[in-house]
Amino acid sequence: MLAEWKKIESGQLAPVYLIIGTEDYIINESKKRILAAGLSEEEQSFNYAHFDLEETPIELVMEEAETLPFFGERRIVLASNPVFLTTEKTKSKIEHHTDKFARYLESPAEYTIFIIVARVEKLDERKKLTKQLKKVATIIEAKKPDEKEFLNWLKKAAEQSGYRMEQHAVDRLYELTSGNLTAAMNELDKLLLYKFEEKEIGREDVERLVVRSLEQNIFLLLDKMIAMDISGALRIYYDLLKQKEEPIKIIALIASQFRLLNQIKILERQGYSSQQIASKLKVHPFRVKIATKQARNFSAEDLQAALLRLAEIDLELKTGYGNREQKLEWFLFELEDRRKASLQH
Numbered sequence: 001m002l003a004e005w006k007k008i009e010s011g012q013l014a015p016v017y018l019i020i021g022t023e024d025y026i027i028n029e030s031k032k033r034i035l036a037a038g039l040s041e042e043e044q045s046f047n048y049a050h051f052d053l054e055e056t057p058i059e060l061v062m063e064e065a066e067t068l069p070f071f072g073e074r075r076i077v078l079a080s081n082p083v084f085l086t087t088e089k090t091k092s093k094i095e096h097h098t099d100k101f102a103r104y105l106e107s108p109a110e111y112t113i114f115i116i117v118a119r120v121e122k123l124d125e126r127k128k129l130t131k132q133l134k135k136v137a138t139i140i141e142a143k144k145p146d147e148k149e150f151l152n153w154l155k156k157a158a159e160q161s162g163y164r165m166e167q168h169a170v171d172r173l174y175e176l177t178s179g180n181l182t183a184a185m186n187e188l189d190k191l192l193l194y195k196f197e198e199k200e201i202g203r204e205d206v207e208r209l210v211v212r213s214l215e216q217n218i219f220l221l222l223d224k225m226i227a228m229d230i231s232g233a234l235r236i237y238y239d240l241l242k243q244k245e246e247p248i249k250i251i252a253l254i255a256s257q258f259r260l261l262n263q264i265k266i267l268e269r270q271g272y273s274s275q276q277i278a279s280k281l282k283v284h285p286f287r288v289k290i291a292t293k294q295a296r297n298f299s300a301e302d303l304q305a306a307l308l309r310l311a312e313i314d315l316e317l318k319t320g321y322g323n324r325e326q327k328l329e330w331f332l333f334e335l336e337d338r339r340k341a342s343l344q345h
Contacts, residue, residue: 005030008037009037013034015112016114016115016138017113018116020120020140020142021119021121023144023182024182026143028182031115039074050078055092057095057097058079062100062101065112066104077115080117080118081118082118085123085124085129085133102132116137119142144284145181146285150179151170154184154188163199163201164200166203168203169203172203172206173187173210176210177210178286183213190210191205222254222294223294224236228336234332237329248317248318255311259307260288262295265298265300266300274288306335310331
């Protein structure tokens with residue numbers, strides 16, 4: 001867990017926090033912990049204010065931060081989306097006069113905890129205000145963990161709740177949530193409740209309880225296709241149809257995965273590593289790791305042919321040509337025939 005969380009839980013609260021990054025779980029947990037440590041539930045009704053800086057000028061937010069607490073000793077003021085600290089463009093027409101914010105940072109109010117949440121990878125370091133904020137604020141980095149950090153995070157979370165979690169269970173939870181920390185922690189909560197008496201979580205518990213996302217089912221469907229298990233791929237497809245998933249959406253996701261396989265094959269030939277490919281394509285490293293294994297089972301010609309056929313199917317679905325549900329079935333049979341022919345040659 002984050003070192004700053006331990007300080008917050010022990011009551012060591014800072015006057016100014018900067019929460020920066022794109023990992024929603026860390027952002028939301030940080031806000032929740034600061035709020036719980038800073039104000040009682042009763043006080044939160046009077047002394048907590050949240051502003052979106054795409055809708056409210058920063059100078060009005062600072063007036064709130066400088067207002068004395070009502071029936072209490074402390075206020076918490078949270079401001080999100082500080083576009084004036086980033087290089088990102090916004091459609092917001094709000095103008096921010098930041099002088100008051102700069103003055104506040106020189107001498108933060110003793111009775112206020114001011115939190116600024118920036119859901120971006122980084123702020124514009126060229127700006128004087130950014131440098132001033134980073135010098136004054138306690139920074140909580142809400143960056144997406146890599147695979148090793150992710151697995152450690154899950155295991156420690158289970159241990160801190162008094163549970164033992166098998167490594168195979170941790171690995172499988174990571175796979176089934178596609179490296180999404182928020183989803184993984186939500187599923188872990190379900191597992192903790194399910195195994196409340198035994199206090200031990202195994203792989204079979206994860207398989208039984210964790211809901212597979214549509215994307216995860218597409219990964220499994222492709223794995224079946226690669227293994228020439230067309231009947232297994234069709235079972236997954238029929239299950240998705242029973243869950244009311246639209247054929248056009250399933251085809252679009254399969255096409256997206258085939259495009260990724262094609263891009264990976266091209267970049268690998270150019271000498272890029274998996275980490276470099278993930279960065280270049282702006283794709284989660286976990287997805288690249290799985291897709292790299294899948295790509296090795298297709299020739300460049302097979303991938304090009306599959307992408308062309310998927311584009312044709314997409315057009316047929318959008319124009320109402322033929323039976324919608326049978327499109328993927330025929331694609332699977334065609335792909336199987338093509339791959340068998342490739343292997344014979």
